Amino acid sequence: MTGVQVATNSGLFQEALHVLPGGNTRSTLFVPPSAPYAAVGDGAHVVDVDGHKVIDCNNNYTSLIHGHRFRPVLEKVHEIVEQGTSFGLPTESEIRLAEELSRRLPAAEQWRFVNSGTEAVMQAIRIARAHTGRDVIVRFAGSYHGTSDAVVDLTMPGIPRSVADSVVTLPVGDAEQFKAFVQERGREVAAVLIDLMPNRAGLKPADESFVALVREETKAHDALLIIDEVITFRSSFEGLQGVYGVEPDLTTLGKVIGGGFPVGAVGGKATVMGATNPALPGTIVWGGTFSANPVTMNAGLIALDYFQQEDIRELNAKGDALREGLLKAGVRCSGFGSLIRIFPDDMNTTWWGAYSEGLLFGTNGLIALSTAMDDATVEKILQCVINVSKF
Known part of the structure; x- marks a missing residue:
């Protein structure tokens, strides 16, 4: 050819x-x-x-x-930009989009918004470490979770050797190796990060029994389960976690929830998301000049309104x-x-x-x-x- x-x-x-x-x-x-x-x-x-x-x-x-x-999104965006594209104050729009996301993902009681899926995963990892007081993140080979140091191949250019001390990459679906690892080091693990149908790894749905095992072992060792639904949230009203019937501690979203504009989000139980609460001492400082900007929030809400x-x-x-x-x-x-x-x-x-x-x-x-x-x-x-x- x-x-x-x-x-x-x-x-x-x-x-x-x-x-x-x-x-x-x-x-x-x-x-x-x-x-x-x-x-x-x-x-x-x-x-x-x-x-x-x-x-x-x-x-x-x-x-x-x-x-x-998409006409409904364009019409809403045209209306919003006449009022202002971004502010140094919060807006009602982030409340409304967070409410819609919690309606679809009941396990995620509270949300924080960023501007990409990469940022969402970065912040989810930081939340997990802050909440548990632990450093180790477990991820699975072949899965793509953005471009931050913790979630790319450790042999890639520009990744410090020190990252390997706090990130463990295991083969996806290997129940025996996963069980052996958590039995030995489970109390060091802040979170296990998983994509239930990773695109880079072949877009093959994860084995249900393996997903159930990961959820069971994270609970047993007081570690968090982060499900990356940046791509897969479109797969059902409750994302793939709804299809699998698994309830994570944190969920990362992006893509479709922005209505065509840059977006990322982290959601979880209020007790876990409290690690980002600025009203509490010693919590994560979470900025982002364009995070939760009203253009993206409104565009995302309209896009989801038309995706029931x-x-x-x-x-x-x-x-x-x-x-x-x-x-x-x-x-x-x-x-x-x-x-x-x-x-x-x-x-x-x-x-x-x-x-x-x-x-x-x-x-x-x-x-x-x-x-x-x-x-x-x-x-x-x-x-x-x-x-x-x-x-």
Whole structure:
């Protein structure tokens, strides 16, 4: 499948190389030889700067649950920006979004907002350490939890060797190794951090018995359980934790709860979240100039208002049908509901083949559906993926 790359960039890439390492800001958007540059999005589609139109199955890595230019969000944002974009005071909007999140995740009685999923995980780890008085964080190999030192591969450039003293990485799903570790060092553990369907690890749902074991052992050793739902919250009204029937001590969110704007959130029991209460002595100082800004809070609330139980069910049904069709055609894939991951032999060639045929998915094969997609659009996605997977 040689030479499938469509003409892109209109010279922008060469300009970008002078001021942006590699030509852009996000490593996840880089696809050799150079990624296309977006110009406009509308509903389920994106048009790049060269006028090439594609179905957007990336949706900014799962964030745009309603696709591009979702009218109710735009109308609310236009109203809000006329009143002010951010303040050195709290606003009512953060109360309302926190209330909605607690309605969906009853285990999370209180919330704090930040500007990304990375920040949410960073703060959840700090809360866990402050609450327990312990240092060790346990995470699972292959899972992505942002870009902070504690949650990336310890062999990556720029990570201090000292991080290894307080972060333990275990193989996901290995019950015996997990039990052996907590039996030996469980009383040192502040929290176990888990994604119930980690994208970077293949978007394969975690084993239910393993999740139950992690919850049981964290309770037994007075450690906290942090569930990272930055990507998976869209999977059900109560996120994947609702599907698994597991109640964490802390939950991290992002993506869909911002309505297309930068967002992150940490939620948990009031006794745990008290570690961030500024009215109490010795608590975590939590700033963030644009955290809980009214534009994001209102956009997120509107996006969730239009993503209720029935909306989630319908979108998941489209995803299930798409995944079933791909598997029937012999395309290797995994996932749950509206999230799908495909595994071509040559990702770069397949990505460009799909893009040239009018389909944009993640550079790692991630497909994230949006409510802007009708059945005909999903059928086009199916046929396109099948076509490019034949090469």
